[in-house]
Amino acid sequence: xxxxxxxxxxxxxxxxxxxxxxxxxxxxxxxxxxxxxDVFEPAPVEWATLDEAMRIARQNEAHIASCDALVANLTPxxxxxxxxxxxxxxxxxRALGRPVCGWSNxxxxxxxxxxxxxxxxxxxxLIEEFGLADNLMIEGAITAxxxxxxxxxxxxxxxWSDLEAFANCLALLGQRT
Amino acid sequence: xxxxxxxxxxxxxxxxxxxxxxxxxxxxxxxxxxxxxDVFEPAPVEWATLDEAMRIARQNEAHIASCDALVANLTPxxxxxxxxxxxxxxxxxRALGRPVCGWSNxxxxxxxxxxxxxxxxxxxxLIEEFGLADNLMIEGAITAxxxxxxxxxxxxxxxWSDLEAFANCLALLGQRT
Numbered sequence: 001x002x003x004x005x006x007x008x009x010x011x012x013x014x015x016x017x018x019x020x021x022x023x024x025x026x027x028x029x030x031x032x033x034x035x036x037x038d039v040f041e042p043a044p045v046e047w048a049t050l051d052e053a054m055r056i057a058r059q060n061e062a063h064i065a066s067c068d069a070l071v072a073n074l075t076p077x078x079x080x081x082x083x084x085x086x087x088x089x090x091x092x093x094r095a096l097g098r099p100v101c102g103w104s105n106x107x108x109x110x111x112x113x114x115x116x117x118x119x120x121x122x123x124x125x126l127i128e129e130f131g132l133a134d135n136l137m138i139e140g141a142i143t144a145x146x147x148x149x150x151x152x153x154x155x156x157x158x159x160w161s162d163l164e165a166f167a168n169c170l171a172l173l174g175q176r177t
Numbered sequence: 178x179x180x181x182x183x184x185x186x187x188x189x190x191x192x193x194x195x196x197x198x199x200x201x202x203x204x205x206x207x208x209x210x211x212x213x214x215d216v217f218e219p220a221p222v223e224w225a226t227l228d229e230a231m232r233i234a235r236q237n238e239a240h241i242a243s244c245d246a247l248v249a250n251l252t253p254x255x256x257x258x259x260x261x262x263x264x265x266x267x268x269x270x271r272a273l274g275r276p277v278c279g280w281s282n283x284x285x286x287x288x289x290x291x292x293x294x295x296x297x298x299x300x301x302x303l304i305e306e307f308g309l310a311d312n313l314m315i316e317g318a319i320t321a322x323x324x325x326x327x328x329x330x331x332x333x334x335x336x337w338s339d340l341e342a343f344a345n346c347l348a349l350l351g352q353r354t
């Protein structure tokens with residue numbers, strides 16, 4: 001079972017080491033982790049003329065399409081929500097009809113994080129109040145796809161290092177098949 | 178041509194009035210705007226047992242799948258990036274292979290907005306530096322889909338009211354067909 005490793009983990013100080021750590025956990029479950037940092041082969045010839053950003057985007061789409069499931073790090077990133085690149089990839093995989101799991105090391109609900117972010121005066125716009133971990137499209141897709149959302153109450157210093165919730169997603173995917 | 182109206186516009190103080198305004202502009206181009214606030218009919222019977230958030234998520238996915246193109250309001254929302262629900266929907270439509278356009282009323286590049294958000298000390302993680310309007314998956318998908326990203330330099334007070342960039346997306350989609 002090939003698992004696409006979605007997440008802002010690629011922005012961590014040692015992204016290759018992080019990808020290797022995620023792949024090692026996949027291997028423990030008999031799964032193959034596919035990182036956005038992996039080279040997609042064979043690369044379609046038309047990618048050669050693209051600039052770097054466009055080529056990375058096409059490569060990540062191809063990686064996702066090559067996988068059986070997607071596991072996304074949804075720990076909030078630079079704001080109350082998850083990284084948008086990660087959420088794009090969830091939408092992409094959801095439309096392909098394959099299972100998506102999400103994990104987060106932040107225990108607070110989306111509505112509470114949003115209120116904390118905006119402060120008492122708010123921004124004059126509605127705050128989603130469904131008791132979910134993030135925007136409803138994310139958890140809606142995860143649930144409808146047959147996946148699961150795993151949230152761990154991690155201390156702040158461990159938010160980008162603790163991989164227990166990630167491993168729990170793999171365990172759930174393994175039980176599913 | 179049916180256009181899915183993706184965006185955090187549903188969180189504005191008068192979301193129905195906003196949807197009507199967007200649909201009126203679609204009609205000027207001979208297009209039909211489909212809002213996340215519209216009721217999807219006929220609703221599959223299995224939605225009846227879902228809670229509200231899950232039902233909205235399924236309905237939005239069904240609306241997107243019923244449309245020929247998607248136009249997304251990518252004006253930054255509660256952080257340096259666009260609304261994650263909107264970006265999920267772009268990923269979903271991109272996997273369906275149909276055109277996606279994005280518009281934003283914020284002129285700054287993603288990297289500059291991120292630096293402003295994080296402050297001089299940063300967060301110890303990489304900042305994407307590709308000169309794009311947001312995360313590369315978004316503009317990568319828009320470009321690969323045959324759509325376009327339209328950015329307007331709006332004054333702050335008009336950021337959630339000015340619809341010129343939205344109309345420009347429709348004009349581009351109209352020329353495309």
